[in-house]
Structures are given as C-alpha cells and as structure tokens.
Amino acid sequence: MATPPGMFDGMRSVAPLLVGVIPFGLIFGVTAAGSAVGGGLGYATSLIIFGGAAQLAAVQLFTEGAAAAVIIATALVINARHLMYSAALAPHFREFPRVWRLGLPYILTDQVFAVTIIKYETERDPVYRRWFYVGGGMALWIIWQITTATGVVLGASIPESWSLDFAIPLMFLALLVPALRNRPSILAAVVGGVMALVAHDVAYNLGLMIGAVAGISAGVLGERVGRRG
Amino acid sequence: MGDWVIVVVIGVGTYLLRLSFVGVLGTRPMPQWAEQPLRYVAPAVLAALVVPAVVLSDGRADITPLGNPRFVAALVAAVIAWRLKGVAGVIIAGMGALWILQAIG
Incomplete structure (x- = not known):
C-alpha cells in the first residue's frame, strides 16, 4: 500500500524534534518506575494522558501524596496550552470529516502543533493536510510510547547514586529557557518560580498551583503595563 | 480516589482541552481574556x-555549592539551554x- 500523501512529510518535519523527546521519555519512564507510582501506572499515563510535562508533574505529586483534586487541577493547568493550539487548528480542521476531527486531537503535542501550523500556511490540499498531521503526530506518539516503556523496564536497574531524578528539573529547564521570549514571559517565570518556592510548604501540595497562577497573572499584568508604556 | x-x-x-475548538467550539475566535493568560502558562x-x-535541599532553601550542588549544576544547565537548542x-x-x-564534595 502506498503511503498517503503528506504522511511521510509530516514524519520528516517532526523528526528533528524527536531528539529532545527520546531522553525525555526514557527519563520519565525511569523516574516513574522508581517512584511510588510504579512502572505500570507510570507507563499508562503515556497512553491515557500523552503529555510529558503533565505526566511528570502528576508522578511528582503522587509521590508527595497530594490530594486527587490537586493532582488533577495541576495537570490540567499544565495542559491548558492545548486550548490555544486547538483554537489555532480549528479553522484548518473544519474541512476534515467529523471522525478525523474527533481522533486527531488525541495526538496533539507542542511539537506537532509547531510543524503543522507552519505547513498549513502554504499547503492547501485537505487530504495532504490531515495526513501530514497524522504522520507527525503518530511518529511522536510511537516514540513516546517506546521510550517511556523502555525507561520503565530499565528503571529498576538504575542505582540511586546516579541522582537521575535530577534529570526531571533539567528537562523542565530545557523547555523553560526557549519559552522566555519577551519581558512579560520572563516576568511570568520569575514570579512563578519564586512563588512556588515560597509556597512549597503550603498545605495540600498547592505550591505548584500557587506558583503557576501567580506567574500567569504577572505575565498578563506585565503585558498590559508594557503596552501602555 | 484511586490513582x-x-x-x-x-x-x-486533556483530550477535551485538545478537542475544544477543533471538535466543539468550532472556528469562533478565542476571547482575549482567555487567550492572553494561556500565553504565560508555559513559562509560569x-x-x-x-x-x-x-x-x-532537604526542604530548606540552599544555594551554596557544597550544601546544594544541584543549584550550581542547574545554573550550568541553564547556560547550555540558553546557548544551544535541544533537551x-x-x-x-x-x-x-x-x-x-x-565527586568533589
């Protein structure tokens, strides 16, 4: 069977971004397997949630014994950025059959959004368009499943003296630095980080949520002040 | 609630957040009061x-190189993240x- 048009191009466009996804997936699997969450549920988050940062935050909060509502709210705040992606893709997806519009969002990620929205500026054919998204989305999905599962299998055999848990904040750091695009986003990060630090002892493990909400508010305020000045 | x-x-x-505009809300533009905060979710x-x-370090703030080598290591990593791309x-x-x-400490 011939590959549908666009599918291979989608895979090829997302391929350079997989270089970052592979260590992320491996370390997530190792960390989940070594935590109180365990390998089974840890890997299941790759299938059920399929979003690295939210999966990592959930594992961290599970390990700290946080309340269900806190774990759910924190993970969903982290994934709220998908609303933005969904809004940007909606005009392009409108021409796809309904079953495609229901299925495609499951494989939406930061990386696939980034390559797709650029491709759609120049590519008009709806069949090519949806297979391009499928190619990129499935490539990333498959790599994420393989690497997180491999990490889970390796997890138990990695000694604690390697301090591999430190790779988690390092991964978030690697994602944070490119997100500091302008002054309001730097302000959002500074306030978010400092508030999460100050609030780390707050009851119900709400520190991360407090930091997130404070940082987002600071970014919005900073943008308004900057526009006026 | 079980894990x-x-x-x-x-x-x-998460699926519903991804589906939102594509599947349900359609092509109406996102209101600015919603769109603006979303831009700062990632950095915050x-x-x-x-x-x-x-x-x-052990529940207390510590940024001394000997007391908390993780802070210094994170600074090194931040410089690398700033200069290079990729995780x-x-x-x-x-x-x-x-x-x-x-090893030194």
Whole structure:
C-alpha cells in the first residue's frame, strides 16, 4: 500500500524534534518506575494522558501524596496550552470529516502543533493536510510510547547514586529557557518560580498551583503595563 | 480516589482541552481574556516546577555549592539551554556538573 500523501512529510518535519523527546521519555519512564507510582501506572499515563510535562508533574505529586483534586487541577493547568493550539487548528480542521476531527486531537503535542501550523500556511490540499498531521503526530506518539516503556523496564536497574531524578528539573529547564521570549514571559517565570518556592510548604501540595497562577497573572499584568508604556 | 481514576480524569480532561475548538467550539475566535493568560502558562508552570526542585535541599532553601550542588549544576544547565537548542545537551551538561560536584564534595 502506498503511503498517503503528506504522511511521510509530516514524519520528516517532526523528526528533528524527536531528539529532545527520546531522553525525555526514557527519563520519565525511569523516574516513574522508581517512584511510588510504579512502572505500570507510570507507563499508562503515556497512553491515557500523552503529555510529558503533565505526566511528570502528576508522578511528582503522587509521590508527595497530594490530594486527587490537586493532582488533577495541576495537570490540567499544565495542559491548558492545548486550548490555544486547538483554537489555532480549528479553522484548518473544519474541512476534515467529523471522525478525523474527533481522533486527531488525541495526538496533539507542542511539537506537532509547531510543524503543522507552519505547513498549513502554504499547503492547501485537505487530504495532504490531515495526513501530514497524522504522520507527525503518530511518529511522536510511537516514540513516546517506546521510550517511556523502555525507561520503565530499565528503571529498576538504575542505582540511586546516579541522582537521575535530577534529570526531571533539567528537562523542565530545557523547555523553560526557549519559552522566555519577551519581558512579560520572563516576568511570568520569575514570579512563578519564586512563588512556588515560597509556597512549597503550603498545605495540600498547592505550591505548584500557587506558583503557576501567580506567574500567569504577572505575565498578563506585565503585558498590559508594557503596552501602555 | 484511586490513582488510576485520577490518571483517567486527567487523560479525559486533556483530550477535551485538545478537542475544544477543533471538535466543539468550532472556528469562533478565542476571547482575549482567555487567550492572553494561556500565553504565560508555559513559562509560569515550568519555572514553578524547576525553581523549588533546584533551590530546596532537604526542604530548606540552599544555594551554596557544597550544601546544594544541584543549584550550581542547574545554573550550568541553564547556560547550555540558553546557548544551544535541544533537551539532550541540557541534561548531559546538568547531570555531568552534578556528578562532578558530588565527586568533589
């Protein structure tokens, strides 16, 4: 069977971004397997949630014994950025059959959004368009499943003296630095980080949520002040 | 609530966030009051994850190289993240710095 048009191009466009996804997936699997969450549920988050940062935050909060509502709210705040992606893709997806519009969002990620929205500026054919998204989305999905599962299998055999848990904040750091695009986003990060630090002892493990909400508010305020000045 | 139930609720919620405009809300533009805060979710959340993890040592803030080598290692990694793209280099630099500091300390 011939590959549908666009599918291979989608895979090829997302391929350079997989270089970052592979260590992320491996370390997530190792960390989940070594935590109180365990390998089974840890890997299941790759299938059920399929979003690295939210999966990592959930594992961290599970390990700290946080309340269900806190774990759910924190993970969903982290994934709220998908609303933005969904809004940007909606005009392009409108021409796809309904079953495609229901299925495609499951494989939406930061990386696939980034390559797709650029491709759609120049590519008009709806069949090519949806297979391009499928190619990129499935490539990333498959790599994420393989690497997180491999990490889970390796997890138990990695000694604690390697301090591999430190790779988690390092991964978030690697994602944070490119997100500091302008002054309001730097302000959002500074306030978010400092508030999460100050609030780390707050009851119900709400520190991360407090930091997130404070940082987002600071970014919005900073943008308004900057526009006026 | 069981751990599995929590994961399923997060999974369904995440799917609905992804589906929102594509499947249900359609092509109406996102109101500005919603769109503006979303731009700052990534920097705020990521910093809120990183800062306590690298500043706290045994539950207390400590940024001395001997007391908390993780903070210094994170600074090294931040410089690498700023100069280069990609997760792999940042992790290698940060882990390498931590191992060296732990070996010295």
